[in-house]
Amino acid sequence: MKFNTKDPAANPAGIFYKRGTIDLASGEISMADVPCRNLEDVLGGFGRSFQDLAGRKIETAYCDENPLIVNTGLLTGSSVMTALRTYFSGYSPIKGSKVGRPAAMWSTGSGKFGAKLKWTGLDELIFENRAEKPIYVVIRESEAGPVVEVKPAAHLLGLSTHAKIMALQQDYPDAHFAAIGQAGENWQNNYMGAVALSTENQLKSKEDKCRFAGRGGMGSLMGYKNILALVAQSSDKPGKLSSAVKRANLNVIKGGGSARIQPLSRGGGGGTWAAYDVLQEFNAVPLNNFRPQGNDLPEKLFRENVECEYDIKSEACYRCGITCHNNISEKRADGSRGEFLAKFDYEPLNLLGTNLGIHAAGQAARLIQLGDNYGMDAISLGVTISYALAYNQRHPQSTILNGATFGDYAKIRELIIQAGEGQLPQIGQGSMRLSASLAETAYAYHVKGLEIAAYQPETNPGYIWAIAGGHMSMGSYGLLTREGKADIESWVKGITEDKLHIVGFDMIGLCKFFDIAKGIGTQMVVDCLKSEFGFEVSIDDLRAAVRRAFLRGLALEFRQGYTKAEFCLPAEVHENPNPHIKLPNITSPEFIAELEKRVWQVFEPELVGLLD
């Protein structure tokens, strides 16, 4: 990026980002220094990409006009802790409105690819059209600036995410990688393809320890374009650690923000896995397709029970002190570490474990590993399978697919393999389409076409307004459970003011664990921006930019044909309230109707003119 101003809020046009545009049909590659339109452009990520997506009228995800935008955030590649994010944006194959138009989506992951991409000198890549044959794309630094090359990739076809990265590492030992798996290659039948991002740990150990940009099928869009992988080749340029950034980094590690995520051995909370223990107190751990039964089955995957049998090692991305990866390996008879299996984050563990009726840690780990290797979004995959299992439970005489039911590991494994290989569109195309085809939509746990995360919808009506699926684009998932808020005022305020700010992290290049409760509108971020770029930017400027970006996402949903009626939770939540969840009922039809009225009263006037 080029910085000709210290005031990015008042003078965004004084900042330029380097964009490479690759026309995959013609092979033409162009570079431009693009002036920023506003502070969202400066911050980057979806704050920028959604403005570009809004400029296109897209009727179906798999069309030449739908771009794949790969970009970074302003702080990606800086010395600020967690500054490793890469963003993939486009119109989604899986998330879409009932009229059939795809929703704009972004997906993000850590690993080191994003930092390497930034260090090549490029801030954004836009892939137009599609390549005729499979390719991979190399982005490398040169004295004359970033260079982009398109290479044939027939040798990578059919390989898993990890195997593609291992194969490319042979040719580019100093690079980092973003790769799809077989799921993305089979984009026609699999709309939930993820993009795997290589980690230092993976490249050194040769174990499949990638991070993933999973949500919204950006890996399938990449597959449609015939791009199997991206290679970012540059020297490491982590930059000097200023005292201001050092202070912020220390604050991230020692302050409350990331405490729950850090390893137990360092006095941390042990990662997102700890959500199991907390939610179980309310019988709110999703089980058997989001129907907790008030029993102790979820406790089988509590950390204390898993670590008796398996080795758990806390590991981290490049230079990150948060160390949030809980990597599970086999434990040998002598207690030493055996084969690496998978990482246990709360979402994949629950949605490919307890919520499928799988309570053995080794089986859950194998399912997570399988989904990761095929390159599928663990959330969409797990929730679509749990829907199919629930259908089979209700229709024992006329089951679908292979007749799998809750807890049937072998058959669930078979479903994942078939979906990953593109042989099972019923699973690969997500729960909205599967449930519609079976005319039983009430217990399909998606909102607006994207499967929800592992927080019971009974505890989080904020899902309705999440713009990129799940809980990571509306941070209200703890408002009832953690904060005990069950009144309308708190929920209206949470959704329309505080909790939407979680998406700021999907602009600036940082992980949410940097400061999950407060977002990026903080003195800590202001200080980092001052130190890294000399920016004079205020907390209010940052909050205003995040709010505009969020609202633009909502406006885009309406533009793609969503009606207000589609902003809703799965019907089962209202029609058949779960008697076991020990929390006040905040999803009664009356509560939701009032919440909708009040939230739209706030949001609607602000949506006017946002996409003009």
Next chain:
Amino acid sequence: MKINVKLIGLFQTGRFKQQELDYPVDTKVQDVFADLQLPQQHFGFALINGIHAARDAVLAEGDHLVLLPLLGGG
């Protein structure tokens, strides 16, 4: 007064899961937290008889107190 204290997640390490403990009248949630030497940075929230309670909420004879660590997404 007798308080039934339940600890969740990492709070159990080196302590207990559930125990009946004796505290003087007017004991607050935070007093129990301090008495058990639970790590302050992990205090998430407390439930008294199943209802969310503030740190300075005063306990009464026979209360069921649950102490929970922070809840993080991901």
